Amino acid sequence: MRALTWHGKHDVRVDTVDDPEIINPRDAIIRVTSTAICGSDLHLYDGYIPTMKAGDILGHEFMGEVVEVGSGSTLKKGQRVVVPFTIACGSCFHCGKHQYSACDNGLPADNQDIAQTIYGHPMAGLFGYSHMTGGYAGGQAEYVRVPFSDVGPIVIPEGVDDDKVLFLSDILPTGWQAAEYAQIEPGDTVAVWGCGPVGLFSVQSAFLMGAERVIAIDHFPHRLELARRFGAETINFEDSKTYEALLEMTGGIGPDACIDAVGLEAHGFFADNVIDQIKASTFLGTDRAHSIRQAILACRKGGRVSMPAVYGGFIDKFPLGALMEKGLTLKTGQTHVQHYMPGLLNAVLEGKIDTTFLISNRLPLEQAAEGYRMFHDQQDEVTKVVLKPGMDLARAA
Amino acid sequence: MSDIRTFRGDDAPLTTAKDLEPTDATGPLGKPKGDSLVGKTVTINRPREQLYRFWRDFSNLPAFLDNVVSVEPVDEGRSRWTVKAPAGKTVEWTSTITEDRPGELIAWASEDGADVPNSGRIDFRDAPGGRGTWVTATIAYDPPGGFIGKVIAKMFQREPAIQARRDLRRFKQLMETGEIATSAWTRRQYEEEID
Numbered sequence: 001m002r003a004l005t006w007h008g009k010h011d012v013r014v015d016t017v018d019d020p021e022i023i024n025p026r027d028a029i030i031r032v033t034s035t036a037i038c039g040s041d042l043h044l045y046d047g048y049i050p051t052m053k054a055g056d057i058l059g060h061e062f063m064g065e066v067v068e069v070g071s072g073s074t075l076k077k078g079q080r081v082v083v084p085f086t087i088a089c090g091s092c093f094h095c096g097k098h099q100y101s102a103c104d105n106g107l108p109a110d111n112q113d114i115a116q117t118i119y120g121h122p123m124a125g126l127f128g129y130s131h132m133t134g135g136y137a138g139g140q141a142e143y144v145r146v147p148f149s150d151v152g153p154i155v156i157p158e159g160v161d162d163d164k165v166l167f168l169s170d171i172l173p174t175g176w177q178a179a180e181y182a183q184i185e186p187g188d189t190v191a192v193w194g195c196g197p198v199g200l201f202s203v204q205s206a207f208l209m210g211a212e213r214v215i216a217i218d219h220f221p222h223r224l225e226l227a228r229r230f231g232a233e234t235i236n237f238e239d240s241k242t243y244e245a246l247l248e249m250t251g252g253i254g255p256d257a258c259i260d261a262v263g264l265e266a267h268g269f270f271a272d273n274v275i276d277q278i279k280a281s282t283f284l285g286t287d288r289a290h291s292i293r294q295a296i297l298a299c300r301k302g303g304r305v306s307m308p309a310v311y312g313g314f315i316d317k318f319p320l321g322a323l324m325e326k327g328l329t330l331k332t333g334q335t336h337v338q339h340y341m342p343g344l345l346n347a348v349l350e351g352k353i354d355t356t357f358l359i360s361n362r363l364p365l366e367q368a369a370e371g372y373r374m375f376h377d378q379q380d381e382v383t384k385v386v387l388k389p390g391m392d393l394a395r396a397a
Numbered sequence: 398m399s400d401i402r403t404f405r406g407d408d409a410p411l412t413t414a415k416d417l418e419p420t421d422a423t424g425p426l427g428k429p430k431g432d433s434l435v436g437k438t439v440t441i442n443r444p445r446e447q448l449y450r451f452w453r454d455f456s457n458l459p460a461f462l463d464n465v466v467s468v469e470p471v472d473e474g475r476s477r478w479t480v481k482a483p484a485g486k487t488v489e490w491t492s493t494i495t496e497d498r499p500g501e502l503i504a505w506a507s508e509d510g511a512d513v514p515n516s517g518r519i520d521f522r523d524a525p526g527g528r529g530t531w532v533t534a535t536i537a538y539d540p541p542g543g544f545i546g547k548v549i550a551k552m553f554q555r556e557p558a559i560q561a562r563r564d565l566r567r568f569k570q571l572m573e574t575g576e577i578a579t580s581a582w583t584r585r586q587y588e589e590e591i592d
Contacts, residue, residue: 018582018583018585018586019583020582020583021582021583021584023579023581023582023584023587024576024577024578024579025575025576026574026575026576072575072576087578089570089573089574089578090574091442091573091574092442092569092573092574093440093442093528093529096442104569104573105569105570105573105574105578106578107578108577108578108579108580109563109564109566109567109570109577109578110563111580112563112566113559113562113563125578125580134578134580135580136580136582137580137582144582145582147578148574
């Protein structure tokens with residue numbers, strides 16, 4: 001089959017690799033019909049994530065048709081499914097509590113040592129996201145082996161377009177969980193750092209959960225315009241001082257809840273960010289963390305900070321004093337996708353949530369490397385790239 | 398609570414002690430074999446009787462004990478073990494069950510002449526809060542070639558401490574999910590992985 005493979009920093013290629021096969025009873029093989037490039041894939045593209053190997057197949061947002069099932073799968077050939085990016089067993093203690101991204105059994109035993117060392121505990125497996133998260137082949141491919149297929153994938157009714165449901169795999173539940181973790185109360189003002197896909201879905205979700213105002217922060221005019229379309233007020237951090245603006249826009253109180261949807265590759269020329277960048281490139285530290293620091297400083301006393309943004313390692317100058325003195329609640333984590341999928345699928349089918357606005361580019365899988373370059377270099381206009389393995393090259397052009 | 402825990406001034410298991418005499422930990426097993434000690438506990442969301450039964454049938458062990466090639470019964474209470482060692486070699490020994498309490502404990506010791514003298518015990522205890530079972534493996538062993546042998550073994554990831562941790566995870570996966578997680582996506586990759 002054809003698949004997008006990683007070879008190093010800014011080097012991804014569509015190669016011919018072996019077709020996947022059923023290995024374990026609960027597996028299914030999916031023929032991919034749509035697969036997106038995620039903002040977190042850019043962290044791999046930029047070489048920020050350790051434990052990558054040349055030839056690794058990327059991609060963790062995908063959906064398709066079931067073409068083969070193991071004896072323990074509950075799926076049927078021909079069904080269309082969206083696959084969660086987290087690989088979770090459904091039978092351990094954490095899955096029982098719907099903490100799917102903390103699944104004990106999603107990672108192969110030998111791959112658990114790294115996370116155990118860095119984080120203290122191994123986490124769930126992830127598709128196409130380094131060997132620390134299991135070394136599973138990802139979804140930017142024609143076919144994928146999906147473990148625990150009786151627990152993860154959700155079946156999509158006939159006649160619903162891929163574009164409407166594809167984002168159930170990661171970014172829609174991630175934006176929703178971020179808003180849920182912000183514990184929004186009626187009358188609240190919610191600030192969202194980053195108007196990428198997760199940030200924009202957090203904006204939508206915050207309003208659906210009863211926020212009175214949402215203030216979206218970014219420096220890409222087009223992305224801020226998308227946030228405005230959902231009713232958010234905006235701060236362009238290149239034009240305005242974010243902390244000062246947030247306080248003035250909230251009568252000096254600060255936002256009741258702050259959502260950091262930026263994460264480890266924060267953009268912008270801020271003193272702490274530049275220091276982080278120097279440290280990251282000299283291996284003194286791994287994460288650039290301006291947005292979470294600012295969210296903690298701006299948040300009102302007794303407020304909530306929700307952090308869907310991906311951080312992988314260590315930061316310093318973390319405003320621990322502000323977190324403590326102001327009595328903030330910080331809630332974060334990889335998304336428990338399986339927990340949110342059924343409810344969000346209904347919301348999409350009922351028309352309460354539309355995610356198709358986000359897709360700026362649809363490309364055949366063969367042009368995946370170009371898709372990465374565009375998503376990386378033109379972040380203002382290119383909001384989301386969806387790869388279609390079945391799409392013919394002529395039609396795309 | 399359990400006899401693998403002996404009072405030392407705190408409640409932590411002996412296998413987590415900073416300064417350790419392996420003779421302490423195997424306690425009621427009598428004279429221990431070997432001078433290195435591994436202890437590891439995993440919580441498995443299944444009843445202890447079920448876990449004990451599966452483990453007690455030694456023919457099940459090679460499925461999740463990565464380095465165990467085979468366990469052949471010799472007679473009641475004795476079995477012949479063939480285990481992978483670094484550099485493509487195998488080591489062998491005959492093991493005797495020294496204590497067997499259904500649903501609770503299996504203890505063994507290798508007989509004289511073992512390539513890697515070892516003794517140990519697997520304890521099955523109810524986990525608090527209805528979370529299933531605590532399975533604790535405590536293994537004392539004499540690494541081939543002493544300290545140098547241990548370093549070499551670690552390089553090849555056949556070091557018993559690493560192995561015990563990974564083997565217990567595989568046991569947990571098999572018991573909780575019915576399969577052992579793998580990222581292989583072709584049969585060929587899978588065969589190479591489990592070889």
